[in-house]
Amino acid sequence: MTFFPSTDPQPVLSVFELTSQIKDLLEGNFQSVWVSGEISNLSRPQSGHCYLTLKDDRAQVRAVLWRMTAARLRFDLEDGLEVICHGDLEVYAPRGSYQLVIRRIEPKGVGALELKLRKLREKLAGEGLFDTGRKRPLPRFPRRVAFVTSPTGAAIRDFLEVLRRRWRGADVLVVPARVQGEGAAEEIAAAINLVNRLPLSIDCLVVGRGGGSLEDLWAFNEEVVVRAIHASRIPVVSAVGHEIDVTLSDLVADVRALTPSEAAERIVPDAEELLRALAAQQHRLSISLRRRASQVRSRLDQLAERRVFRKPFERVHDLARRLDEWSARWSRAAWQRLAFARGRADSMAGRLESLSPLAVLGRGYSLTERAGDGRLLRDAAELTVGDEIRTRFHKGRATSRVEAIEFPP
Numbered sequence: 001m002t003f004f005p006s007t008d009p010q011p012v013l014s015v016f017e018l019t020s021q022i023k024d025l026l027e028g029n030f031q032s033v034w035v036s037g038e039i040s041n042l043s044r045p046q047s048g049h050c051y052l053t054l055k056d057d058r059a060q061v062r063a064v065l066w067r068m069t070a071a072r073l074r075f076d077l078e079d080g081l082e083v084i085c086h087g088d089l090e091v092y093a094p095r096g097s098y099q100l101v102i103r104r105i106e107p108k109g110v111g112a113l114e115l116k117l118r119k120l121r122e123k124l125a126g127e128g129l130f131d132t133g134r135k136r137p138l139p140r141f142p143r144r145v146a147f148v149t150s151p152t153g154a155a156i157r158d159f160l161e162v163l164r165r166r167w168r169g170a171d172v173l174v175v176p177a178r179v180q181g182e183g184a185a186e187e188i189a190a191a192i193n194l195v196n197r198l199p200l201s202i203d204c205l206v207v208g209r210g211g212g213s214l215e216d217l218w219a220f221n222e223e224v225v226v227r228a229i230h231a232s233r234i235p236v237v238s239a240v241g242h243e244i245d246v247t248l249s250d251l252v253a254d255v256r257a258l259t260p261s262e263a264a265e266r267i268v269p270d271a272e273e274l275l276r277a278l279a280a281q282q283h284r285l286s287i288s289l290r291r292r293a294s295q296v297r298s299r300l301d302q303l304a305e306r307r308v309f310r311k312p313f314e315r316v317h318d319l320a321r322r323l324d325e326w327s328a329r330w331s332r333a334a335w336q337r338l339a340f341a342r343g344r345a346d347s348m349a350g351r352l353e354s355l356s357p358l359a360v361l362g363r364g365y366s367l368t369e370r371a372g373d374g375r376l377l378r379d380a381a382e383l384t385v386g387d388e389i390r391t392r393f394h395k396g397r398a399t400s401r402v403e404a405i406e407f408p409p
Contacts, residue, residue: 023091026098030089035100036108039081063100075115082108117221121248129230130251136235138255142203142267146173148191155210155260162261167268179209185222192228204267205232208239208260220249229253239263367392380405
């Protein structure tokens with residue numbers, strides 16, 4: 001079947017001509033549009049361009065980020081991320097399709113900086129940089145404080161004013177560094193490292209600035225600053241003057257202060273308050289000492305009333321008297337014991353005397369022994385006529401010679 005053009009005078013367009021008209025119409029009426037959608041089919045060729053598809057639950061459109069735009073992104077594109085894009089519509093004639101040329105893109109519901117901050121926070125938290133267990137206490141009475149900040153900003157003036165009003169016993173070393181803009185994070189990190197290398201004894205290190213927007217405070221969210229604070233051997237106070245948003249420097253520091261003025265309040269004590277506390281302590285100590293002295297004095301009075309202190313030698317005299325009594329008792333007992341022993345000795349002597357051969361001799365008996373060997377003679381048969389014998393009497397001895405020996409019949 002053959003189709004012929006109608007007799008209508010409308011010209012027949014080539015594909016190129018039709019596409020060109022559509023291109024002029026589309027690009028002329030949609031020069032700047034805002035589109036929200038979810039990223040899908042993301043690709044990143046070596047050219048540096050980013051190709052993707054924006055879609056919702058009912059439609060989709062192709063989109064592209066040219067290399068220069070993609071290089072300025074502060075967050076990573078990924079499939080499934082909901083974004084808000086601003087750009088121009090463009091018709092790609094070789095394919096007869098249109099696409100959105102993205103000039104600006106932000107995550108939907110959260111800005112690019114917020115997304116970057118969230119990802120960096122998750123990363124550093126996973127490494128343990130924000131663990132509360134590693135945080136160190138500040139010295140009670142610091143003698144030297146270092147402050148890394150802009151020397152011309154309001155932060156250092158507020159800090160010094162509060163510090164001077166509260167405590168005059170601390171010296172402040174101001175370490176200059178940019179706190180905003182390109183390269184500020186590197187300067188802050190270098191200043192922190194410099195303070196830690198100083199031969200001076202630094203008791204506390206303050207890092208901060210005055211308030212500002214998230215972009216103004218971004219240097220204190222940079223990884224190089226967070227890691228420098230984490231590596232500091234000196235306790236660090238983060239004094240970024242923004243009460244609502246919390247920077248990563250606040251999380252990694254040992255102490256977070258909402259403002260530089262509060263940092264000064266947290267670093268040094270209030271001299272007037274300390275003096276009042278000392279006066280109160282002195283008053284309590286005085287009362288306690290007086291009460292203690294009164295208790296001790298009362299105790300001493302009680303002890304002084306005791307008999308042992310009123311008559312200290314009474315006990316000695318009692319013991320001496322008791323010693324004398326015991327001495328007399330022992331003396332009497334000794335004499336009684338001696339008399340008893342003497343009586344027993346006399347009794348035994350009498351008994352021995354009654355059994356003694358000498359006592360027998362006293363009763364008229366005598367002992368006869370051979371004169372030659374002194375052997376006691378009990379039988380006349382042991383003698384011969386002419387033997388010399390000695391006779392022992394109760395008193396004295398006699399020597400005789402045997403003239404005759406007789407035996408009873």
